[in-house]
Amino acid sequence: MAKTKPGKKDLDSYSIKGTNKVVRPGDCVLMRPSDSDKPPYVAKVEKLEADHRNNVKVRVRWYYRPEESIGGRRQFHGAKELFLSDHLDVQSAHTIEGKCIVHSFKNYTKLENVGPEDYFCRFEYKAATGGFTPDRVAVYCKCEMPYNPDDLMVQCEGCKDWFHPSCMGMSIDEAKKLEHFLCSDCSSEDDTKRPLNSFHVSPPDEAKVESKRRKR
The missing domain is CATH 3.30.40.10 (Zinc/RING finger domain, C3HC4 (zinc finger))
Known part of the structure; x- marks a missing residue:
């Protein structure tokens, strides 16, 4: 008679190896890319779970950088801008390098200092089609470009x-x-x-x- 496989167990938190930082569902994290020349991937943690061997997996929703999107980086995209995608994935928790903060666009523009861990998001991105929500934003200046928070206006x-x-x-x-x-x-x-x-x-x-x- 076949044995049933032990089920997975949901976790409330996960401690990043070699640090004192604790990750919980809803947090934003930096994940190690396979290519060490690339910047870390940014993701939102949806769920943490461990199998019967206590291997921890993390279910994530990826953030895309503008240059990773179908349309590419444009003039009005900020250096720390990310798009929250509909691309879901499961990764080993060992690939988590650290935590970060993805601010709303409004809150990001109020920051006195922008640290390495600070990013912002104003668009949601459909990875398969390259579509954005919202698909229209206010434009400024005679160049009629959306606001880039890195530029003085x-x-x-x-x-x-x-x-x-x-x-x-x-x-x-x-x-x-x-x-x-x-x-x-x-x-x-x-x-x-x-x-x-x-x-x-x-x-x-x-x-x-x-x-x-x-x-x-």
Whole structure:
């Protein structure tokens, strides 16, 4: 008579080997790639389970980097941007190298300092089709590109739109020295002839400029 195979046991947590870090379902982790030249993979832990030999497996939902997506990396993608995919997988827990934090886009733009463990996600990604949710986002500046949190942007006092200094013929240093700013469209319509070389260096809290952000 055949023996039934012992079942798998769900785990509440897993301690990363060689560290004091504990991983739980819902956490985001860095996973060792097969190619050591590549950066670690990023995944969201869905479930932890051990077999009868106490081998721990982790069920994950992969995050994709922009360059790993079908459309590739585009100008507005941030250096720490990830897409939460519908690609599910099972891996050995031994491949977990560390933990990380994948922030919402809004929370990421409020960070004073961005550490190596900080990432952000604003899109969900369908791995098979290359489709995104949402498939439309607000665009800014005369270049009509979505907001890249790595780039400094300045706000026009007239139309309240945001602009890249380079698109307005200014350097980053020039932009930081000015106090007020009117875009070319608003300045041509401005009867009071306010000075053109000025702008708000600090935008509202929900869209802070990145001039004070430092990578550590």
